[in-house]
Amino acid sequence: MIRFEKVTKIYSDETIVLQDVSFEIKEGEFVSIVGKSGAGKTTLVRLIMGLEVPTSGQVFFQGKNVNEIDSSEMQKIRRKVGGIYQDYKLLPNKTVYENVAYIMEVEGKEKEEIESEVPKVLEIIGLKEKFNNFPKELSGGEQQRLAIARALINQPDIIIADEPTGNLDPYNSYEVISLLEKVNRAGKTVVLSTHDREIINKLGKRVITVENGKIIRDEAEGRFII
Amino acid sequence: MTRDMLTNFKRIFNFALNDFGRNKGISIAAIFVLVVTIMLVTGLVFFHGMAGYLTAQIQDKIDITAYFKDGSAEEDILNVKSQILNLSPNIKNVEYVSKNQALTSFSEKHKNDTALSDALQEVGNNPFLPSLNITTTGAPQQYEEISNILQTSDFSKLIDKVDFSQKKDTIEKVYSITSNVNMFGVALSAILILLAILVVFNTIKLGIENSKEEISTMRLVGASDWFVRGPFIIQGIFYGFTAFVICILISGFFAFFISPKISVVLPGFDMFNYFLTNLWIFVLIQLGFGIAVGTISAFFVVKKYLDI
Numbered sequence: 164m165i166r167f168e169k170v171t172k173i174y175s176d177e178t179i180v181l182q183d184v185s186f187e188i189k190e191g192e193f194v195s196i197v198g199k200s201g202a203g204k205t206t207l208v209r210l211i212m213g214l215e216v217p218t219s220g221q222v223f224f225q226g227k228n229v230n231e232i233d234s235s236e237m238q239k240i241r242r243k244v245g246g247i248y249q250d251y252k253l254l255p256n257k258t259v260y261e262n263v264a265y266i267m268e269v270e271g272k273e274k275e276e277i278e279s280e281v282p283k284v285l286e287i288i289g290l291k292e293k294f295n296n297f298p299k300e301l302s303g304g305e306q307q308r309l310a311i312a313r314a315l316i317n318q319p320d321i322i323i324a325d326e327p328t329g330n331l332d333p334y335n336s337y338e339v340i341s342l343l344e345k346v347n348r349a350g351k352t353v354v355l356s357t358h359d360r361e362i363i364n365k366l367g368k369r370v371i372t373v374e375n376g377k378i379i380r381d382e383a384e385g386r387f388i389i
Numbered sequence: 390m391t392r393d394m395l396t397n398f399k400r401i402f403n404f405a406l407n408d409f410g411r412n413k414g415i416s417i418a419a420i421f422v423l424v425v426t427i428m429l430v431t432g433l434v435f436f437h438g439m440a441g442y443l444t445a446q447i448q449d450k451i452d453i454t455a456y457f458k459d460g461s462a463e464e465d466i467l468n469v470k471s472q473i474l475n476l477s478p479n480i481k482n483v484e485y486v487s488k489n490q491a492l493t494s495f496s497e498k499h500k501n502d503t504a505l506s507d508a509l510q511e512v513g514n515n516p517f518l519p520s521l522n523i524t525t526t527g528a529p530q531q532y533e534e535i536s537n538i539l540q541t542s543d544f545s546k547l548i549d550k551v552d553f554s555q556k557k558d559t560i561e562k563v564y565s566i567t568s569n570v571n572m573f574g575v576a577l578s579a580i581l582i583l584l585a586i587l588v589v590f591n592t593i594k595l596g597i598e599n600s601k602e603e604i605s606t607m608r609l610v611g612a613s614d615w616f617v618r619g620p621f622i623i624q625g626i627f628y629g630f631t632a633f634v635i636c637i638l639i640s641g642f643f644a645f646f647i648s649p650k651i652s653v654v655l656p657g658f659d660m661f662n663y664f665l666t667n668l669w670i671f672v673l674i675q676l677g678f679g680i681a682v683g684t685i686s687a688f689f690v691v692k693k694y695l696d697i
Contacts (some may be wrong), residue, residue, distance in 0.1 A: 212609065235613065242611030252606045256411050268400050269391055269612045313610070 170220035198373035245314030249329035304335035391551035405623035415596035423632035426585035625687035629679030
C-alpha cells in the first residue's frame with residue numbers, strides 16, 4: 164500500500180532528516196513508527212501525505228508515485244487517507260457536526276447519507292451531545308475524538324496518526340489507541356507515529372524505529388527500544 | 390451545470406454564509422473598508438458631475454460679440470448670422486440682439502441705478518449698436534479663429550468692432566482652470582482608487598490569513614481548490630454587495646439632504662436629480678467596484694495558501 168524507496172530528505176539548511184529510507188507497509192497492517200523527537204517520524208508522515216517532496220528516492224501510495232501526480236490527483240489520494248494529528252487540525256469555524264460532515268461533502272456524498280452517517284459516528288465516538296459545539300468548546304480528549312471521527316467517516320483505506328496522543332492524558336491516550344486497534348481489526352491499515360513507549364509495548368504490532376533519519380530496526384512484533 | 394456541480398455550489402455558498410456570520414469582526418472590518426472606499430469613488434463621481442456642470446455654465450457665459458455699425462439693416466445682420474452659423478462646426482449658437490433689445494435689456498438690468506438712467510436720458514437717443522452674440526463648443530482657439538474670420542470676411546465692412554480681445558484673457562483663464570480641474574480630478578481619482586484597492590486587499594488579506602491553518606487543514610483532508618477557495622470568494626461578493634447596499638443608501642440620503650445647500654453654491658445644479666438621473670451609473674460603479682475588489686482580493690490571497 165505504501166512503499167518508500169531509498170528516500171532521502173534534506174532541508175534547505177542542509178539538515179538531513181531522512182537518509183536512504185526504504186520500507187513497505189501492506190494493506191491491513193498496523194505499523195508504528197517510533198523514535199525520539201526530531202528523529203524524522205513526522206517527515207515520514209508528511210512524505211506519505213504529499214506535504215513534502217523527497218530530495219531523492221520515491222514514495223508510492225497504492226502504486227502511484229506521490230511526487231509525480233498532479234494537485235487534483237493528490238487531493239483524491241488525501242480523501243482516501245484518514246489523518247489524525249497531535250494538534251487535531253480541526254476546522255475552528257465549524258461545529259462538531261460540520262467538521263465531520265465536511266469530509267463527506269468534500270467527497271461529494273449525498274445530503275441524506277451525510278445526515279444519517281455523521282450522527283452515527285459521533286455517537287460511537289461519544290460526542291453526540293456536542294453536535295453544535297465548536298472545537299474550542301471541547302476538551303483536548305474530545306477534540307482528538309472528533310479528529311478520529313473525522314478520519315473514520317469516509318471509511319478511508321488507511322489511517323495515519325501522527326503523535327495522536329501527544330496532548331492527551333493516559334486515559335484519553337488509551338481510548339484513542341483502542342479505537343485505532345478496533346479500526347485495524349476491521350481491516351484498515353493503520354500507521355501510528357509516536358514516541359510513547361508504553362503504548363508501543365502494549366500493542367505488540369510491527370514497529371519501525373527511526374534514529375537520526377535512518378531506520379535502525381523494523382520488527383514484526385516490536386517493542387520500543389531506543 | 391451537472392447535479393454534482395450544483396450540490397457543490399450550494400455547499401460552498403452555505404460555507405460562505407456561515408463563515409460570513411461567524412466571523413463578524415472580519416466581516417464588519419471588510420465591509421467598513423469597502424464602504425469607505427466605495428464612498429470615495431462615489432464622491433469622485435459627484436465631484437465630476439459638479440465640475441462638468443460648472444464648466445458648462447462658465448463656457449455658456451463666454452461669447453464673442455460682433456457689434457454692427459449704427460444703421461445696419463436688420464436683414465443684412467440676419468444674413469451675416471446665417472453665414473456665421475455655416476462658418477465652423479464649433480459654433481454652438483448665434484444670437485441676434487437688436488438696437489432696441491439692447492436698450493431694453495440695459496434699462497431692465499439697471500432700472501434701480503438712477504445715475505445710469507439719467508445718463509441715458511441725457512444722451513437722448515438709443516446709443517446701443519445691434520450685435521450678434523456667438524458661443525462655441527469649447528476651446529479658446531475656436532474663439533480666436535472665429536474672431537479672425539469675422540474681421541477679415543466679406544461682411545467685415547458691416548461690423549463696427551469685435552469684442553473678443555477684451556475677453557480673450559478671461560476665456561483662456563477659464564479654459565485653463567476647467568481643463569486643470571479635469572486633469573487633477575482624473576489623477577486624484579486614479580491615486581485614490583489605487584490606494585483604496587490596496588487598503589481593501591490588505592483588509593481581506595488579514596481576514597484570510599487568520600484562516601491560513603484552516604485552509605491547510607481543508608487541503609489535508611482532500612478538499613479541491615474550488616472547495617477551499619469558493620467560500621472565500623463568495624464572502625468577498627457578500628462584502629461587496631453589503632457595502633453596495635449601504636453606499637447606495639448613504640449616497641441617496643446624502644444627495645437628497647445636501648442638494649439645497651449645493652444649489653446655493655452652484656445655482657441650477659440639483660444634486661439629488663443628478664443622482665437619480667445617473668442612478669444606474671452609481672449602481673454599476675458601487676456594485677461593480679465592491680464586488681470586483683472583494684472577489685479579486687479573496688481569489689489572490691487564497692491562491693497563495695492553496696499550494697500544499
